Amino acid sequence: xxxxxxxxxxxxxxxxxxxxxxxxxxxxxxxxxxxxxxxxxxxxxxxxxxxxxxxxxxxxxxxxxxxxxxxxxxxxxxxxxxxxxxxxxxxxxxxxxxxxxxxxxxxxxxxxxxxxxxxxxxxxxxxxxxxxxxxxxxxxxxxxxxxxxxxxxxxxxxxxxxxxxxxxxxxxxxxxxxxxxxxxxxxxxxxxxxxxxxxxxxxxxxxxxxxxxxxxxxxxxxxxxxxxxxxxxxxxxxxxxxxxxxxxxxxxxxxxxxxxxxxxxxxxxxxxxxxxxxxxxxxxxxxxxxxxxxxxxxxxxxxxxxxxxxxxxxx
Amino acid sequence: xxxxxxxxxxxxxxxxxxxxxxxxxxxxxxxxxxxxxxxxxxxxxxxxxxxxxxxxxxxxxxxxxxxxxxxxxxxxxxxxxxxxxxxxxxxxxxxxxxxxxxxxxxxxxxxxxxxxxxxxxxxxxxxxxxxxxxxxxxxxxxxxxxxxxxxxxxxxxxxxxxxxxxxxxxxxxxxxxxxxxxxxxxxxxxxxxxxxxxxxxxxxxxxxxxxxxxxxxxxxxxxxxxxxxxxxxxxxxxxxxxxxxxxxxxxxxxxxxxxxxxxxxxxxxxxxxxxxxxxxxxxxxxxxxxxxxxxxxxxxxxxxxxxxxxxxxxxxxxxxxxxxxxxxxxxxxxxxxxxxxxxxxxxxxxxxxxxxxxxxxxxxxxxxxxxxxxxxxxxxxxxxxxxxxxxxxxxxxxxxxxxxxxxxxxxxxxxxxxxxxxxxxxxxxxxxxxxxxxxxxxxxxxxxxxxxxxxxxxxxxxxxxxxxxxxxxxxxxxxxxxxxxxxxxxxxxxxxxxxxxxxxxxxxxxxxxxxxxxxxxxxxxxxxxxxxxxxxxxxxxxxxxxxxxxxxxxxxxxxxxxxxxxxxxxxxxxxxxxxx
Numbered sequence: 001x002x003x004x005x006x007x008x009x010x011x012x013x014x015x016x017x018x019x020x021x022x023x024x025x026x027x028x029x030x031x032x033x034x035x036x037x038x039x040x041x042x043x044x045x046x047x048x049x050x051x052x053x054x055x056x057x058x059x060x061x062x063x064x065x066x067x068x069x070x071x072x073x074x075x076x077x078x079x080x081x082x083x084x085x086x087x088x089x090x091x092x093x094x095x096x097x098x099x100x101x102x103x104x105x106x107x108x109x110x111x112x113x114x115x116x117x118x119x120x121x122x123x124x125x126x127x128x129x130x131x132x133x134x135x136x137x138x139x140x141x142x143x144x145x146x147x148x149x150x151x152x153x154x155x156x157x158x159x160x161x162x163x164x165x166x167x168x169x170x171x172x173x174x175x176x177x178x179x180x181x182x183x184x185x186x187x188x189x190x191x192x193x194x195x196x197x198x199x200x201x202x203x204x205x206x207x208x209x210x211x212x213x214x215x216x217x218x219x220x221x222x223x224x225x226x227x228x229x230x231x232x233x234x235x236x237x238x239x240x241x242x243x244x245x246x247x248x249x250x251x252x253x254x255x256x257x258x259x260x261x262x263x264x265x266x267x268x269x270x271x272x273x274x275x276x277x278x279x280x281x282x283x284x285x286x287x288x289x290x291x292x293x294x295x296x297x298x299x300x301x302x303x304x305x306x307x308x309x310x311x312x313x314x315x
Numbered sequence: 316x317x318x319x320x321x322x323x324x325x326x327x328x329x330x331x332x333x334x335x336x337x338x339x340x341x342x343x344x345x346x347x348x349x350x351x352x353x354x355x356x357x358x359x360x361x362x363x364x365x366x367x368x369x370x371x372x373x374x375x376x377x378x379x380x381x382x383x384x385x386x387x388x389x390x391x392x393x394x395x396x397x398x399x400x401x402x403x404x405x406x407x408x409x410x411x412x413x414x415x416x417x418x419x420x421x422x423x424x425x426x427x428x429x430x431x432x433x434x435x436x437x438x439x440x441x442x443x444x445x446x447x448x449x450x451x452x453x454x455x456x457x458x459x460x461x462x463x464x465x466x467x468x469x470x471x472x473x474x475x476x477x478x479x480x481x482x483x484x485x486x487x488x489x490x491x492x493x494x495x496x497x498x499x500x501x502x503x504x505x506x507x508x509x510x511x512x513x514x515x516x517x518x519x520x521x522x523x524x525x526x527x528x529x530x531x532x533x534x535x536x537x538x539x540x541x542x543x544x545x546x547x548x549x550x551x552x553x554x555x556x557x558x559x560x561x562x563x564x565x566x567x568x569x570x571x572x573x574x575x576x577x578x579x580x581x582x583x584x585x586x587x588x589x590x591x592x593x594x595x596x597x598x599x600x601x602x603x604x605x606x607x608x609x610x611x612x613x614x615x616x617x618x619x620x621x622x623x624x625x626x627x628x629x630x631x632x633x634x635x636x637x638x639x640x641x642x643x644x645x646x647x648x649x650x651x652x653x654x655x656x657x658x659x660x661x662x663x664x665x666x667x668x669x670x671x672x673x674x675x676x677x678x679x680x681x682x683x684x685x686x687x688x689x690x691x692x693x694x695x696x697x698x699x700x701x702x703x704x705x706x707x708x709x710x711x712x713x714x715x716x717x718x719x720x721x722x723x724x725x726x727x728x729x730x731x732x733x734x735x736x737x738x739x740x741x742x743x744x745x746x747x748x749x750x751x752x753x754x755x756x757x758x759x760x761x762x763x764x765x766x767x768x769x770x771x772x773x774x775x776x777x778x779x780x781x782x783x784x785x786x787x788x789x790x791x792x793x794x795x796x797x798x799x800x801x802x803x804x805x806x807x808x809x810x811x812x813x814x815x816x817x818x819x820x821x822x823x824x825x826x827x828x829x830x831x832x833x834x835x836x837x838x839x840x841x842x843x844x845x846x847x848x849x850x851x852x853x854x855x856x857x858x859x860x861x862x863x864x865x866x867x868x869x870x871x872x873x874x875x876x877x878x879x880x881x882x883x884x885x886x887x888x889x890x891x892x893x894x895x
Contacts, residue, residue, distance in 0.1 A: 032774025041781075041811040042438045045457065049433035053542065093353040094547040095568055103568050117326065166608045173610055174601065175594065176570065263594075263601045265570045278774055 008299050016291060020067065020081070023287045027280055028059050034090045034278040054090065056280070066284060081288065087281035091273075097285035100270065105289065107176060108266035111259075112252030114186035116244070119193035119251075124240070126194070127201025128228060131209060131236075142198060149195030158188040158261035174262045185262040189255055193247050197240055204236030211235075238305075245301025249294045342573060342592035343891060344873075346613040347602040349595070351572065354550040354563065356520040357430050360438040362793075366615075367593070368520040370574055370886045371557040375404050375423065375502070376518040380877035380885040383797060385514045389418050389524065389558065390502075399509045399833065400447075402517070406500040411579040412526050413555075413562045420502035426525035428488035432456040434543040439521035439795075445513060447493030447505040455487055463541045470538065477541035481534075484543075511835055512798045519796070526556040560586050560887035569595045574886075587875075587890040606867055613876065614867040615884060619745070623865060624688035637869050642692050643862040644702050644880045645793035646802070649677075649754070650856040654783050654816035663735060664786050667854055672722040673787065674857035675715045676761040677754055683860055686753045687746060691860035696846060698802040699794070699861050702880045706799050706839045709847035711858060716761045723762050731763030737786035738767045742776040747789050750859075780814050790814060791862065797881070799842045800826070806849045806856070817855035822848055 035050050042050070055062040066087060069080030081087075086097035126142040133139050161184045165172045175181050208214060209232055217231050218224075256268030267286065274282035348363050356368040369377075377388035390404035410418040427446070430437050431453045443449050459480050466473050488494070493505030506513060516522065533549035536542070548554060552563045560582070561574035572593040576586045594611065596602035599619040606614045617623065630638035651670045656662055664670060679693035694700070695711030720730070728734040739755060741747040748770060755766040766787075771779065780788045792812070794801040804810050807826055808818040825845035832838040849855070864882055875889040 030774075032772075032778055042436070042440060043444075043811070045453070046433070046436045046438070046440050049436040049457070053436070053540065088547075091352060092568070093358060094355065094550045100568055103570075162604060166604060170608055173608065174605055175610070260597050261601065263596050263598070263605070265568075265595065269569075269597055276773065 004302070005299070008295075008302075012292075012295055015295060016288065019291045020284070020288060021063075023284055024063055024066075027275075027278075027283045028062075030275065030278055032278050034280055054088075054280075062280070066281070081284075086285035086288070089279055089282050091277040091279045091282070097281050100282065101267070101285055101289050104265060104267045104270060107264060108252050108255060108259075108268065111182070111185055111189060111255055111264060111266060112248060114182055115189035115251045115255075116193060116248050118186055118190035119197055119247070120240075120244075122190070123194040123197025124201050124233075124237070126198040127236075128205055128233065130198065130202040131205030132228065134206060139202075142202075146195040146198045149191040150199075152191070153257070154188050154192070155257045155261055157191055158185070158258055161188060162261065176264050181262075185255075185258050185264055188261070189251055189258045193251060196243065196247075200239045200243060201233075201236060204239050205232060208232045208236045241304060242301065244304075245297050249297040253290050253293065342590040343588040344591045344613060344886070344889065345611050346591070346593055346615065347596045347605065347611050348572070348593045349597070349599070349602070351593075351595075353547070354555070354566070355545070355547065356523040357426065357435060357437050357525065359520050365520055366884050366886070367572065367574075368523065369883065370559055370561045370591070371555070371563060372520065372523040372559040373410075374518050374520070374523050375406075376514050378515070378518055378883075378885075380875075380879060380883065380888055383879050383881045385518060388518065393514070399511070400506045402504045402506070402513060403497075404502045404504070404517075406502065407581060408500065409581045410558065411581070412558050413577045413579055414526075415579055416526065416528075416556075417499070418524055418558050419499040420496040421499065422524035422527060423502055423522070424485075424488065424494055424496050425527045425530075426523065427492070427494060428452075428484050429525070429530070429543075429545075430521065431488075431492070432484070432543065433460060435545065437521060439519065442516050442519055442521040445506055445510055445516055447507045448491045449507070452488055452491040455491065456484070459483075460541065473541060474536065474538050477536045480541075481536055481543050508830075509833060511838065512796055515796050515798075524558060526558075529554065529556045561591065564590070571595060580887075582887075586887045588886065591886055603867075612868060613873060613889075615864075615876070616882075617865045617867050618689070618863065624690075626865060626867075627688075627690060637867055639866040639868070639870075639876070639878065641864050641866075641878050641882070642699065642701075642880055643793065643864050643882055644699055645791060645862040646694065646697055646699060646858050647691070647789075647791045647860050647862055648697065648856045648858045650780070650788050650790045650815045651854065652783050652785055652787070652816060653818075653853075653855050657783060657786075662786075664737065666726050667852075668722045668726040669728075670854040670857075671712060672719040672726070672762060673758060674712050674719075674854055675722070676719040677757055677857065677859065678714055679859050680714075681757075682750060682753060686749050689863055691863045693860045694858045696850060697792075697805070697856070697858050698799045698846060699880060702794070703797050703799060703839075705835065707843055708799075709843050709850070711847070711850035712854070719761060723764075728764070734762075734764045736765040736767050738769050739787045739789075740769045740771065740776065740780060740785035741789035742773050743770045744773075751789060783814070783816050788814065790856070793862075794881075799839065799846065800830075803842060803846050803849065806853065813855075815855035817853060819849070819853045822853055 034056065035047065041047070051057050055065060065080065067081050069083060084098070086101065089095050089097055089100060092100065126146065130139040130142045162174065165184060166174060172180055172184055214227060214232055217227050253267065255266060256272060258264070259266045259268040270282060270286050274286055350361065350363060351367060352361050352364050353359055354367060354371065356372050359365050359368050373388045375388055375390040376385050378384065379386050387407070389406055389410045391407035393402055393404045395402055406418065406420060412418060427443060429435055430440065431443050431449050433456060463473055463476050463480060466476065495503040497503055510516070529549055530545065533546040533554070535544055537544045552566055555563050557577070560577055560580045562577045564575045565571065565573040574591045576583060576589045580586065596605065599617060600621070602611070602614055603617060603620050605611050626635065626638045627640055629635040630640060652662060652664050654662055655665050683689060683691045683693055695713065696708040698706065698708045700708050723731065739751055741751045751768055755768055758764055758766055779785060780790065792802065792805060803826065805812055806817050806822060807813060808823050822845060825841065825848060829838050829841035829845060832841055866876055868876055872892055873889060874892060877884055
């Protein structure tokens, strides 16, 4: 167990270096100049001065200095990603990438966590009901809702909610800052995940409910509720758990559409914005933060797996 | 129990993170914005940055948003020498920084001495270059920086030299630049040459003063590049000191900017809205939704929403009185590549007859009525009509398909025969593709020629258009100041924004002659003639229509939102109509 954690953590920097290099090459290869804008162009000498300020005229110096910082007088180096300095934003000149990410990441994490929470509660409940009342009208209903949830894109569900609750009823506002503002985006973002979890739970439950240990439990006279939740669900939950890692990462990082529809100041937009603006530092910073997040989440899921299922040994 | 653990963790995470952001009282005016790049006025560039800069700072001169006339700002009055090249500004005694310090003539000198360096590299440095000797000072600052970088010495020594260089900024500025601080309240500015619109230049963000103690506290010499760096933290609420009608209360990146009245502002009693909140929206449709649900009081420039044509229709039918439409100080046009060769091959568009033929077969009325459906004002000239007092823009080429076909035949392609397919370059999104398709269709219909439509991503498009990798390209220009030169310079040889690569000695001579003319009426007439020559004889571009702008607000609640073509909001002039 501890060996696994150690190994995974040891891999982390190596993986990140590969990601850093690939991102850098791609970002540099994207045509266009980050300082170029529509409208009035500054004189040539000023444009050159701007480029030189950020090492934009020298890819090798940029690559090395962004990673390990610049040499300092009297030895040593200063700045660089390794010390947690993600550099300045080229487009948003008053902010550093660290400030931007630090501001947006908690928002994405909150939204993603809320969505996964809803998805879990709704999905598992629906899945259990479906499995227990298999073939009945409730099962059919949850299956259909799940199908809709999986197939309907979030920008459609989001816009529908917006039209009903914001424009017609005026109950909920868009933006970010209060609990009520979290409701619509979290539900929207949770739907596909909830649907997927419902199907996974239902399948797992159906499988488990007909297995020997469940029959034994029933034969011992254990109550039906206890059979379902204490015995069966515990096993049926395993596929959900393995889905949860990538799902949590996806919910926390991939909410671009939902962020746009509900005007949420999360990370998703920087993923797209930074590339469009060719804001080199921001691209690198966002990608590095995201990749770290993804790797850590997968590690956490593997750990959780061994906690829940004693049959799995991770060594 | 183990199963519930992750759930509990998630709940805890949520509760803790939500507790951080308590809601606050609604500001007197809530509006939206889409992108603020910086609040440092000296390096500001984009429209929204500039509007906030005008709320936070004030220059020597300022403008009345109703008619864009120049009115006293920090300077209560100014004298202009007889030859029009020396301005003496008399600062008002009650001009104060937001911390109570007086705004002095020296604060302008300080700001300009920093702006005119490669260390700061302001995008609107051209506005400072109008001052006598400004360019020489910039060159000195650049050269001294290069010398330090090339010095063969240990870094510590170079750093010491770099610090000395920065200390000499003031002394060198006084030596080279025609700016003299006569006393705290008097500033004399000598211009490089006669410039009839210098008072307007003096009102712009590029010439705003900076509060020296604040900036000094955030300046350091960078030990690697030896440049003077200004820590952008100075624009954060806890640091910024400004001299305009508002001070910065809150700035949460890409969330909200909140301003509150600057009680030290000389006209603070005339500032009606005590607080203004700018809420960030990534998307104009979302901004519109927020406006419709009552979260926003005002949306400036709602034109990007896809249903803008419906808003205009509703306004024209009298169904919505909160839709306000106006012409912008900007022209949408198509630019022709006039360079003799493109990628080493002869450029067919270098033949002016072809450019004319293409220009005369675009039915602009159909474009604005059936394609954009925004009913913009169509135009044949580049400078917006009615935007500059006293300037009468000329008539450009008319819509005349018969003449177009004749010109095409004269150029050797009767009925389009043998005409090679030309490329029409535009950027993706923004509805440009519909205009491009419609125009390509018109050319096919009228001239029987084929056009290759080339959609490119924004940054790629900008570069290709600038270096001349196109035959015809979509373009647009918003004027920077109230003078026709801000438009007609686009066709001048070597202008950085002359994407056509157009070069005509006669046209340049006409502009030079106008620049030397001191009589404003005559000068405008000469410029109008030059514009006419450029658009009908040179034809590097064909103007299509003026951009239009839609503001959304209830006229029974707000007054003072500018309806002028220049479309720069002065937020402190906006008033909320309160029931008695």
